[in-house]
Amino acid sequence: MKTFREEKNFSWCPGCGHGIVARLCAELIEENNLRDRTCCVVGIGCGGFHHHYMEIDALEAAHGRSIPVATGYKLGLPDNFVYTLQGDGDCASIGLAELMHAANRGTPITVIMVNNGVFGMTGGQMSPETLISQKTPTCPFGRDAKLHGNPLKVSEMMQEMDGVAYLARLSVATPTLVRKAKKGLAQAFKAQEEKLGFSFVEILSPCPTGWNMKVVDSYQRLAKEVAEILPVKEFINKVGGES
């Protein structure tokens, strides 16, 4: 595969879900013949490594600012394919305002938020997506709704926005869900290519290191505990394809 640099060693920890997401993106870029005109805008955090394994043009934006960078890029080159790859810290914490406005405007870009519920790169601190009672270095006694609020349901927040052409929460918890994630991602890419509006996929992903768990246990937690609060679901599909 020309798009994916299979010979490179990953910087990601063993068991990390980012590698699966990168593989899915590369496969779809290849299958849709997008490589020559693709630009990926990555955020700060472990998601920033995404393009290292991809043979595509890439911009490493400032923390939380991938979406406006992609917006300006798309304005300059409307026929290019542009997607952002951000973690939940980058996208749902420091970059939330930009996400909401791009979605509401219907900016024809694709935003991929890899949601592992922590700030992975800096050592697993609490993010807006950390579950209640989950312990992290910055909520050592567990996330408390009274102190920290509840996990932010970012996908649900965009359900009422007319500018959104595709909106789904996906997961890499099991092989079946990975195949489903690829189908959802394909619809998100298509939404941009057909100039239908803004497309967003939240991909639930494990962070064994940040969660302080064995890899197998982290995938089980993702499939059960995380999915109970943040269910895998397609919210909007104006593309009309199977997902």
Add this chain to the structure above:
Amino acid sequence: MESNTLFMKNSEIFAEAMIRCGIRYHFAYPITPATDVMKYTAAHFHKVGGRMFQAESELAVINCLTGLAATGQLGCASTSGPGFDLMQEGIGFMTAAELPCILLDNMRVGPGDGDIIGSQQDYFMATRGGSHGDYYIPVYAPASGQEIVDLMPVAIDRAFTYRTPVLFVMDGVMAQMIETVDFTPAKETVSSYDTGEWSYTGAKDRGKRALITGSYAHSDGEQMVKKLMAKAEAMTAKEQLWEEYELEDAEVVVCAFGLPGRVCREIVQERRKQGEKIGFIRPITLFPFPEKVFAGLPGSVREILVVEMNYGQMVQDVRLAVNGRCNVSHYGHVGGDQPMIKAREVRNRLAALVPA
């Protein structure tokens, strides 16, 4: 607009000069006293196939501009004090990423929400940068509508040549003045610069390009800073601009930039007619600071009076430039019902420095 000679507000002159020079994208967020720029581009950019994009914040403004610049096209962002604060991270980022763009800060009173009336209090932020790290960008301080037009093609050239953001600063009073201006110098030049060698347009018929301002090895950061410092050195050697008047035998020199420069020049001309040996310097580039004119001052100069609409910012660069060779004093004024420096006060200071 067909005619080359027009009577317009200086913020609008800035916008019209951009259009005529070939800039097609303007990003902005409403803020006094800079909103006139985006009002003008919103009404006129579409006629030439361009677009004014009103973003949700100045954070989004500067980052949209970053994305546009990555495609190899030249865009602009305009703002005022608090918005300029928010853009600082992005300006540092664009400098590190070597992305050209044109910026405008119509300076107002601060810090905090301050006052919407004009000031020159962003001198430090403009010349020292508000972002973290070592970096400098070219800063132009026009003193008239005509000078905005004259400098626009120069700024565009420096943006592409040095691959850097280029900043214009005007005080909020000048930004809202209406003046007659000849647009003849505002020729379309943007399309003549080839950005294909570095822009991120997709990996077609070439290898991948990645815009990275972070370090993956500790040597990366050092190399990036050395490259930026080499650019700053080249700009310091080649790009200093200033206006000077009657320095040959001057004993006292008045130094002011932007609109106070115009006021002070008239006062100096007036005093010269009285036979007083007073000269005048108006820095046009704030970075690089025109230290060459200070280095060349005659030995007769014993005092430099720096006049600013702030409480002493450029005066520090003047002191560095003269390095103790003469006295440097300051008269500053900010805000109130009359934000401009007071001509009477400048005259009084000069009377004290040049006894009749």
